[in-house]
Every structure is written in C-alpha cells, then in structure tokens.
Amino acid sequence: MRKWMMGATAALAGVGLLAGCSNGSDAGGGDVTLTYGVWSQDETMQELIDTFEADNPGIHVELQVSPWNEFWTKLQVAAQGGTAPDAFWMLGDKFQVYASNDQLLPLSDAISDAGVDTSVYPEALVDLFTYDDELYGLPKDFDTVGLWYNKELFDAQSVDYPTSDWTWADVRKAAEELTSPDESVYGIAAPLNRQEGFYNTVAQAGGHIIDGEASGYDDQKTQAGIAFWTDFIADGYSPTLQEFADTEAVAQFENGSVAMYYGGSFYAQRFYDNAELRDKIDVAVLPAGDERATVINGIQNVGYAGSEHTEELEKFLVFLGSEEAAAIQAETGAVIPAYEGTQQAWVDAMPEFNLQAFIDQVPDGVVYPVSANTAAWNALEDEMLPDAWNGAKPVSEVADELAAAMNDALAKE
Structure with missing residues (x-):
C-alpha cells in the first residue's frame, strides 16, 4: 500500500x-x-x-x-x-x-x-x-468509502446482504442477480468516479495511480482495477455514462434504480435526512480484491x-x-x-x-493520489478514460495511452 x-x-x-x-x-x-x-x-x-x-x-x-x-x-x-x-x-x-x-x-x-x-x-x-x-x-x-446497498431491492430478489467477507466475485454475482431484465433496476452503479470508484479498486488490485514521478496506468494490476467497473457496464449490470450524465449515480441509488453504490461516508447525513430512504438502505465495508483498500x-x-x-x-x-x-x-x-x-x-x-464500517476501514486506507500538479493529469483522466467506460477502446489501450500522456505531464512539474 x-x-x-x-x-x-x-x-x-x-x-x-x-x-x-x-x-x-x-x-x-x-x-x-x-x-x-x-x-x-x-x-x-x-x-x-x-x-x-x-x-x-x-x-x-x-x-x-x-x-x-x-x-x-x-x-x-x-x-x-x-x-x-x-x-x-x-x-x-x-x-x-x-x-x-x-x-x-x-x-x-x-x-x-x-x-x-x-x-x-x-x-x-x-x-x-x-x-x-x-x-x-x-x-x-x-x-472513507463503503458499499451502500438497498435492502428492499436485495430482499425482492432474495439476495443476501453484503458482509465484511465479500470479495469482488460476490459483488459481481449480486449485481447480476439484482439487475432486472427490463433494466428498471441495475445491480450496481459504475460511474467514472475517482475517490469513490476506481481509485479504490486499483489499490485493491495491487496497482497504483502514481509512483513518485511516474504514472501507474500502464501497470496490468491498475488496469484490472479499472476493468472491475467497465465490465459492469459492458455486461449490462450498471447504467451507462450517458445515463449517469442525465442522472448522477448517487441520485439513481437514492431513487431505487440501482441496488449498490460505492459511496463516501460524507453521504451518510444526506441519506439519513431522506426519511423515505433511511430505513431501506445500509452500508458495509468495501469488498476485497487481491488486497483490502479504501481511499x-x-x-x-x-x-x-x-x-x-x-x-x-x-x-x-x-x-x-x-x-x-x-x-x-x-x-x-x-x-x-x-x-x-x-x-x-x-x-x-x-x-x-452501520457507520462503523467506515471506521473499521481506516487501517486499510490509501492516500488519495496526488502530485505537485494533480490537476494536469486529472484532466487527462477526464479526457481519456471515458473511452474505456463507453467500450470505445479496450481498458488496456486507453490506460497505456493515458500513462504516456500522464508521464509527459509529470515531466513538466
């Protein structure tokens, strides 16, 4: 880590x-x-x-x-x-x-x-x-980041609630079971999010975003952490980027159209203040990949x-x-x-x-990746990664291209 x-x-x-x-x-x-x-x-x-x-x-x-x-x-x-x-x-x-x-x-x-x-x-x-x-x-x-889930939607499909023992395989299996044939409900939200999304799974895969003055996007482990998300969209278990542009992921979780959402502890108060939502949802620690990690x-x-x-x-x-x-x-x-x-x-x-889930993950915390000019390569992420989420290019191709562009930006810091 x-x-x-x-x-x-x-x-x-x-x-x-x-x-x-x-x-x-x-x-x-x-x-x-x-x-x-x-x-x-x-x-x-x-x-x-x-x-x-x-x-x-x-x-x-x-x-x-x-x-x-x-x-x-x-x-x-x-x-x-x-x-x-x-x-x-x-x-x-x-x-x-x-x-x-x-x-x-x-x-x-x-x-x-x-x-x-x-x-x-x-x-x-x-x-x-x-x-x-x-x-x-x-x-x-x-x-920190946790796995928020809708208990009502889980109950409707007789899917067991997430536990601290869940792994990526469990998330994928649940996402498939929770996605309705007519796509009125998706199993999970897979938006292009850094702090709440792929920065977590990249670390869980043993990858890294930046190492010293070098990009980690050309690392196969990093790419596996990205593919965790793009596969959900490709398989139809998550709304698309366009659908997230129309209605943000957290709002889709709140309105019951997605059953699972990787969300920060900062959403707890917002969800709690929603009287109609409060009793329907809960949160668990993030499922483990090759490692346990949360941004x-x-x-x-x-x-x-x-x-x-x-x-x-x-x-x-x-x-x-x-x-x-x-x-x-x-x-x-x-x-x-x-x-x-x-x-x-x-x-x-x-x-x-179960807010203790956010505290329990502190020992597995990884730093939000930054450098002296984070904004420059964040802009490159915003520009290039949508091709992977939209399926326009393979994750490996997009990530390799991003690594090269990011290294050029880092060299100018």
Whole structure:
C-alpha cells in the first residue's frame, strides 16, 4: 500500500477570502486577529473559535466563509497576491500545489514542540499532508468509502446482504442477480468516479495511480482495477455514462434504480435526512480484491506562509488538530473527526446505518493520489478514460495511452 502513497499525499455577508491575513494588532489593545478561511459554516465553527479564544486571551479569530464554488479561485489569487487568510481549509488533491510554491506555513517544529502525537490520526492523512518531509497541517476530519446497498431491492430478489467477507466475485454475482431484465433496476452503479470508484479498486488490485514521478496506468494490476467497473457496464449490470450524465449515480441509488453504490461516508447525513430512504438502505465495508483498500481523504487546517502572526497562528492550528477540537466537531455528526477515539459520536448519530464500517476501514486506507500538479493529469483522466467506460477502446489501450500522456505531464512539474 505504501507504493500508492509515494506521489502524495452560506457565505457570511460582506466577508470573503480576499480579505486576507491580518496586518497588525487591534487598535489600543495589542491583541492579534487571525483570519480563518472555510467553505461552510455551522455553530460548530464558532464554538471552536470561542473555545480557542477563551484559552488564549489576546488572540481573536475572524471566520471568513466563501462558498465552495468560489473558495479555490479566491484562495489561489489571494495566496499569490499575499492576501490569503492566516488559516484555511485544505484538501489533499490541492495541497502539493500550495506547498511546492512555499505558500504554506511549515508546522513540523510547532507540532513537535506542542508534544502532538501524530499517531492519533490516520497514517494516510498524515502522509497526504507531508511534503519534502515537512508536515503542513493536522487532520480535521476524514472520509472513507463503503458499499451502500438497498435492502428492499436485495430482499425482492432474495439476495443476501453484503458482509465484511465479500470479495469482488460476490459483488459481481449480486449485481447480476439484482439487475432486472427490463433494466428498471441495475445491480450496481459504475460511474467514472475517482475517490469513490476506481481509485479504490486499483489499490485493491495491487496497482497504483502514481509512483513518485511516474504514472501507474500502464501497470496490468491498475488496469484490472479499472476493468472491475467497465465490465459492469459492458455486461449490462450498471447504467451507462450517458445515463449517469442525465442522472448522477448517487441520485439513481437514492431513487431505487440501482441496488449498490460505492459511496463516501460524507453521504451518510444526506441519506439519513431522506426519511423515505433511511430505513431501506445500509452500508458495509468495501469488498476485497487481491488486497483490502479504501481511499481516505479529508480536510486539514493549514496556515499561510505570509502570515504576520506565525506564533499565534501555530497555536491556533495545533488547537484545531487537538482532541478537544475533534470532540466539539463530533457532536454534530456531520463529519468523522480525525482524532482517534472521538469518532463514536458520529457513529452513534445515525444508528440506523452501520457507520462503523467506515471506521473499521481506516487501517486499510490509501492516500488519495496526488502530485505537485494533480490537476494536469486529472484532466487527462477526464479526457481519456471515458473511452474505456463507453467500450470505445479496450481498458488496456486507453490506460497505456493515458500513462504516456500522464508521464509527459509529470515531466513538466
């Protein structure tokens, strides 16, 4: 599994990311104000800030919320222009771009000085936010991927529910049995998804997306992980890419037209809030291929290298990665907090679902594959892989061509 990791690793009125990092002390009081950029807000965020401020008199934190569809554009411009927030949320697939351009505050020394034991977080998340042996953040929350299934549809065809012992062969057998002759119900959804789809099965096959500075798409094991999905469409057990373009895969699972869906833990709250769906579905760990694996991803709190208050910023970032902060987040049930031992509140928040399945897979977590310019080869995946999903070309041919194009892109990083 380590091979996989080698490449890694409601807006507020009048407030936006471009407001930038604080540039001095508050008038008359000598206090410091830090800015904190996020893409969503609830009472938990303010509770975190209030708790930190109570323990750190003289340090104030101003929350800046930008909607998801604006957050990254604003952050890119602000980081380049020297006006980024002092602290902000970061995702693994974006991280190396900022770290490699010296826009993030190195935190290894601050984490060590604070006595933080990073083993309390999933190892894959720590690896994901490490660049050139330097750690730039502490995990906030994480998500893994599970096999969601519709119990009603399974019962109708007398198919046994998925268990932790399921393998790829079991998924395939169930998909065949659950697919109706008139295709009003498909056994499984096989969309062209990275985090929830083929990145998992590539790892389960023993393959890899990127190894150092080289593509793994020309590896036969990688190609087997892709063929896991394309075979479902070719055999008529899944809707086609065009059908997914018309109605996204998760929506087809929700409306009962597909019986199984590889979906992230982040869908738990959405499914739970759907009163008509809640009692019909459940989730299990991902079926095993040659290996057990699930993509693990999450949000980290990072700091801006251009902040004028690095000492105070380091204190805030260390707090955000603490057990106390994780416990506050766990109370909402919205996300799985990254700190070990604080996840039970999330599991208990939706007892109708076997949410423990997502926690149980943490030891099998593999890092979402990234590099310093992930966007370049992600674009190549988007451009070339549909030919395999549509059956226009064999998986091996598409993957070999993708590997060559990806290696060219990596050589330019």
